[in-house]
Amino acid sequence: MAIAALAGPTVTQEAPRKKSRIALVLLLPGIFYLVLFFIVPFISLVITSLQVPSETNFGQFDTAFNWQTYVDVVGQYSTQILRSFFFALLATVFALLFSYPLAYFIGVKARRWPLLQGLMLVLVIAPFFISFLLRTLAWKQILSDEGFVVSALKALSVLGPQDHITGTPVAVVFGLTYNFIPFMCLPLYTTLERLDVRYLEASNDLYAGPFATFRKVTIPLSLPGIVSGTLLTFIPAAGDYVNASSEFLGGSSSTMMGNVIQSNFLVQLNYPAAAALSIILMAIILVIVSAYVRRSGTDDLL
Amino acid sequence: MVAGSFAEAGADLELVGLHKRFPGFTAIDDLSLTVPAGSFFALLGPSGCGKTTTLRLVAGLEEPTSGQVLIGGKDVTGMKPFQRPVNTVFQSYALFPHMTVIENVAFGLRRRKVGDPVGKAHEALRLVELDHLAARKPLQLSGGQQQRVALARAVVNRPALLLLDEPLGALDLKLRRQMQLELKTIQTEVGLTFVHVTHDQEEAMTMADTVAVMNKGAIEQMGAPEELYELPKTVFVANFLGQSNLFTGPVVESTADTIAVDIAGTRIVVPNSRAQVHTGTVTVGVRPEKLSLLMENPVAVAGQNVIGPGRVIDVSFSGVSTQYIVEVPRLGSMVCFAQNMVFGPVANLGAQVWLSWMVDHGFGLADVAEQAGAKQIGTAEDLTALDSEAVV
Amino acid sequence: MSAQEALALGRTVATENTLAPKPPRARFGLGRWLLPTYSVLALVFLLIPIVYTIAFSFNQSVKSNISWRGFTFNNWLNVCDQPGVCTAFGNSMLIGVVATVVATVLGTMIAIALVRYRFRLRGAISLLIFLPMATPEVVMGAGLAAQFLSAGVPKGIGTIIAAHTLFCLSFVVVTVKARIASLDPALEEAGRDLYGSPAQVFWRITFPLLLPGILAAALLSFSLSFDDFIITYFNSGSVQTFPTYIYTAATRGIPAQANVIASAVFLLAIAIVVTTQIASESRRKRLARATEAV
Numbered sequence: 012m013a014i015a016a017l018a019g020p021t022v023t024q025e026a027p028r029k030k031s032r033i034a035l036v037l038l039l040p041g042i043f044y045l046v047l048f049f050i051v052p053f054i055s056l057v058i059t060s061l062q063v064p065s066e067t068n069f070g071q072f073d074t075a076f077n078w079q080t081y082v083d084v085v086g087q088y089s090t091q092i093l094r095s096f097f098f099a100l101l102a103t104v105f106a107l108l109f110s111y112p113l114a115y116f117i118g119v120k121a122r123r124w125p126l127l128q129g130l131m132l133v134l135v136i137a138p139f140f141i142s143f144l145l146r147t148l149a150w151k152q153i154l155s156d157e158g159f160v161v162s163a164l165k166a167l168s169v170l171g172p173q174d175h176i177t178g179t180p181v182a183v184v185f186g187l188t189y190n191f192i193p194f195m196c197l198p199l200y201t202t203l204e205r206l207d208v209r210y211l212e213a214s215n216d217l218y219a220g221p222f223a224t225f226r227k228v229t230i231p232l233s234l235p236g237i238v239s240g241t242l243l244t245f246i247p248a249a250g251d252y253v254n255a256s257s258e259f260l261g262g263s264s265s266t267m268m269g270n271v272i273q274s275n276f277l278v279q280l281n282y283p284a285a286a287a288l289s290i291i292l293m294a295i296i297l298v299i300v301s302a303y304v305r306r307s308g309t310d311d312l313l
Numbered sequence: 314m315v316a317g318s319f320a321e322a323g324a325d326l327e328l329v330g331l332h333k334r335f336p337g338f339t340a341i342d343d344l345s346l347t348v349p350a351g352s353f354f355a356l357l358g359p360s361g362c363g364k365t366t367t368l369r370l371v372a373g374l375e376e377p378t379s380g381q382v383l384i385g386g387k388d389v390t391g392m393k394p395f396q397r398p399v400n401t402v403f404q405s406y407a408l409f410p411h412m413t414v415i416e417n418v419a420f421g422l423r424r425r426k427v428g429d430p431v432g433k434a435h436e437a438l439r440l441v442e443l444d445h446l447a448a449r450k451p452l453q454l455s456g457g458q459q460q461r462v463a464l465a466r467a468v469v470n471r472p473a474l475l476l477l478d479e480p481l482g483a484l485d486l487k488l489r490r491q492m493q494l495e496l497k498t499i500q501t502e503v504g505l506t507f508v509h510v511t512h513d514q515e516e517a518m519t520m521a522d523t524v525a526v527m528n529k530g531a532i533e534q535m536g537a538p539e540e541l542y543e544l545p546k547t548v549f550v551a552n553f554l555g556q557s558n559l560f561t562g563p564v565v566e567s568t569a570d571t572i573a574v575d576i577a578g579t580r581i582v583v584p585n586s587r588a589q590v591h592t593g594t595v596t597v598g599v600r601p602e603k604l605s606l607l608m609e610n611p612v613a614v615a616g617q618n619v620i621g622p623g624r625v626i627d628v629s630f631s632g633v634s635t636q637y638i639v640e641v642p643r644l645g646s647m648v649c650f651a652q653n654m655v656f657g658p659v660a661n662l663g664a665q666v667w668l669s670w671m672v673d674h675g676f677g678l679a680d681v682a683e684q685a686g687a688k689q690i691g692t693a694e695d696l697t698a699l700d701s702e703a704v705v
Numbered sequence: 706m707s708a709q710e711a712l713a714l715g716r717t718v719a720t721e722n723t724l725a726p727k728p729p730r731a732r733f734g735l736g737r738w739l740l741p742t743y744s745v746l747a748l749v750f751l752l753i754p755i756v757y758t759i760a761f762s763f764n765q766s767v768k769s770n771i772s773w774r775g776f777t778f779n780n781w782l783n784v785c786d787q788p789g790v791c792t793a794f795g796n797s798m799l800i801g802v803v804a805t806v807v808a809t810v811l812g813t814m815i816a817i818a819l820v821r822y823r824f825r826l827r828g829a830i831s832l833l834i835f836l837p838m839a840t841p842e843v844v845m846g847a848g849l850a851a852q853f854l855s856a857g858v859p860k861g862i863g864t865i866i867a868a869h870t871l872f873c874l875s876f877v878v879v880t881v882k883a884r885i886a887s888l889d890p891a892l893e894e895a896g897r898d899l900y901g902s903p904a905q906v907f908w909r910i911t912f913p914l915l916l917p918g919i920l921a922a923a924l925l926s927f928s929l930s931f932d933d934f935i936i937t938y939f940n941s942g943s944v945q946t947f948p949t950y951i952y953t954a955a956t957r958g959i960p961a962q963a964n965v966i967a968s969a970v971f972l973l974a975i976a977i978v979v980t981t982q983i984a985s986e987s988r989r990k991r992l993a994r995a996t997e998a999v
Contacts (some may be wrong), residue, residue: 109365206526207407209403209405210409212407213399213403213407213408213409215373215374215393215394216373216394216395216400216401217395217400217421217424217467218421218425218470219424220395220396220424221387224395225651227420228409231409231411234411244463298638
């Protein structure tokens with residue numbers, strides 16, 4: 012499966028030394044493309060973030076070195092910044108707890124039945140094939156005040172008569188969790204699928220019960236999958252603005268950084284603020300990711 | 314289990330009427346055996362004979378379809394592997410790749426909350442002479458070193474029973490011979506009950522006190538290595554354990570001490586005590602090294618079987634001995650090992666020879682070789698060319 | 706260590722860690738069914754909104770498609786009645802195909818170079834491939850939009866394609882790279898040994914072996930492009946793709962025709978995936994049988 016491939020640790024083999032002119036020809040177009048549409052935009056993002064409003068043309072911005080924008084946006088949007096990472100963290104934890112048993116079943120227990128394994132895997136990635144926005148809207152309607160979930164919870168007195176699910180942080184975290192479960196599940200599956208059950212047998216043989224075996228052997232051996240799964244969930248979740256937008260699952264008390272960037276860029280046309288927020292988001296993610304990867308001891312994610 | 318009951322010598326293992334059926338085939342068919350405490354027991358057999366399954370049943374990694382497993386007299390059939398006083402040295406070693414050598418060895422002790430696990434693990438590593446590599450990861454070790462770590466990881470727990478699942482299979486010949494000696498030494502030193510599964514007949518014979526030869530899910534014959542070799546009871550054992558020259562024919566004469574079998578006109582005499590069947594069509598045999606190669610027809614002597622004349626069709630020199638293949642008309646080809654007592658071959662290719670052996674060296678089998686009348690040459694290598702047995 | 710020492714060690718350890726056996730467990734307990742049951746329920750949960758979306762493509766909706774009003778095939782038969790839906794779908798298809806082709810070609814070239822050749826700056830290039838995947842979409846979208854803005858490029862189909870090619874590229878490289886790394890280099894060496902020129906070896910041996918990986922990468926690219934909203938929304942201007950259409954329509958109600966298109970794409974994609982799965986499974990079985998026969 013294509014998507015599974017990106018999650019698994021790649022086999023690194025010593026490349027033979029050959030004429031590097033061919034390598035250059037192969038690399039040049041793609042690298043040029045990446046530089047033009049990834050590095051340069053990043054630089055223009057940095058430049059934009061430092062611009063000041065033009066004094067002559069309203070709505071235009073002049074190049075400057077105005078780092079004050081950063082201070083302003085952090086002050087103005089600290090709630091959204093913190094909320095983004097908190098929601099992303101919650102969604103990552105929930106997605107991991109949800110996906111691990113499922114991935115374990117598909118990758119280890121279902122090995123004896125390859126067809127079942129394949130079928131279950133297709134069902135895990137099935138959400139990829141239907142519009143992400145429509146899925147989220149479907150949840151919005153299922154969880155809406157008129158839906159049976161809310162009425163059932165109200166009947167059970169879990170929810171008060173005035174309570175809602177949609178528009179609350181709960182719905183946003185739920186939506187983030189749901190939407191990124193496949194991203195969590197696939198890398199977990201790829202490592203668990205390769206898990207050698209003989210290690211589990213050896214652990215069992217050495218007086219480790221099911222729980223100790225899981226904690227001491229299964230989890231450490233599936234760590235690469237856990238690391239890539241959490242990264243593939245955390246990063247997009249932190250920057251997401253669909254789930255949190257008020258047309259979908261969010262409300263005014265649940266806006267995230269993505270929503271703020273989007274409204275500054277596309278609605279208020281305050282490009283420097285949006286750019287500064289983007290840089291901040293990117294910087295925090297890079298710091299978290301590199302610290303996390305270093306801590307979990309899997310440097311070879313590339 | 315009484316505390317310390319296996320301190321001196323390990324516990325005995327008893328299998329009672331064990332069956333294991335997998336979808337589509339029966340791996341173990343009514344297996345019963347007793348392994349006395351403190352012994353080195355080998356289960357020998359070709360790929361797919363059920364020996365590894367037997368081991369997994371003892372370890373608790375498989376559940377028997379029916380039957381019982383008793384360790385030290387206690388029924389452990391329903392117990393999970395981690396509840397059994399048994400440790401396994403796996404064929405693949407199964408050393409945890411994410412732990413250092415010392416953590417691997419201390420793993421079982423930690424799970425059982427034994428005091429000073431690291432200290433005891435170091436002692437076990439000293440036993441296998443690998444303490445200096447304690448901080449390495451298993452993948453940084455050679456095959457032989459990994460094997461010794463796996464052994465230390467199992468032995469350190471002082472199990473009542475130590476199971477060895479072809480642990481030497483992945484090693485090259487020289488290292489394998491060396492490890493065989495070391496394993497035997499360690500077993501004698503620590504006095505545990507060892508159950509060793511292997512398809513290498515030489516390994517089984519050098520190491521074990523008792524060897525059980527398995528075939529098709531059942532035990533063919535069990536006993537001390539010398540006994541199995543000198544007096545095989547079935548065609549399978551005769552061929553699997555070493556090589557044999559086998560002949561099949563009707564019993565034509567029966568005295569108080571011997572039977573005589575007619576093989577295409579040649580009489581072969583076997584002692585009654587060494588024959589499993591005394592009437593009808595029987596298969597008799599003799600080991601290749603028991604044969605004497607004679608350049609002329611010997612004078613008939615009581616207590617000697619003579620075959621010939623035949624023609625030497627192959628001579629292969631193997632250092633200690635020379636193997637001759639002799640084609641005898643109507644009897645087929647026979648294998649003969651001759652010690653290299655003189656320089657150069659005793660008989661040249663194409664020479665006319667006679668073969669003789671003492672009646673007391675022959676044996677009669679309980680079953681009949683499929684190839685009637687002719688020779689049966691089989692070696693362990695023929696049967697075990699495949700890798701380890703597959704457990705589905 | 707002497708024999709005495711070893712024995713002494715053995716005794717001390719043995720007396721200390723005598724194992725107290727626990728009672729045998731029930732062989733067919735709840736534990737055996739817990740994980741399978743959970744897995745089935747988890748998959749059902751994953752499918753809920755999909756089933757919902759497909760079901761509502763058959764709804765007799767009036768303007769908004771929120772509550773169930775009865776079953777009909779009308780939405781499927783008159784997909785393009787709703788203004789905008791089909792245009793948006795067509796745009797998405799066009800963008801998806803172009804971005805996929807460009808990204809697959811460029812990405813495959815990079816992947817081959819990364820695995821088969823050694824050169825300076827390999828680490829830097831690997832990082833350059835990895836970074837777009839580690840960048841939140843909103844940052845990438847804003848960055849591209851800022852660049853197009855400062856360069857004075859008008860937003861439209863072209864800018865969307867450029868953006869989509871960018872994020873597909875990294876995924877193609879990673880997918881194809883994994884495939885190349887799993888290939889036995891001896892196959893190419895054998896090709897060269899049998900008098901194949903470098904070009905012949907590539908087109909006759911390497912490329913056919915890579916093709917499944919390349920196709921998988923292309924399929925992945927297309928589905929990423931087709932479903933992308935966040936980056937697209939920053940760079941689309943007045944052009945509507947299928948996701949941006951849904952986003953803007955969300956405020957006033959999504960027409961059932963949108964569900965029809967999403968459902969059709971979903972069923973088609975699932976059919977492709979299941980067919981390849983079954984095909985590879987039966988190939989595997991045939992192979993297994995063939996090897997058994999030998």
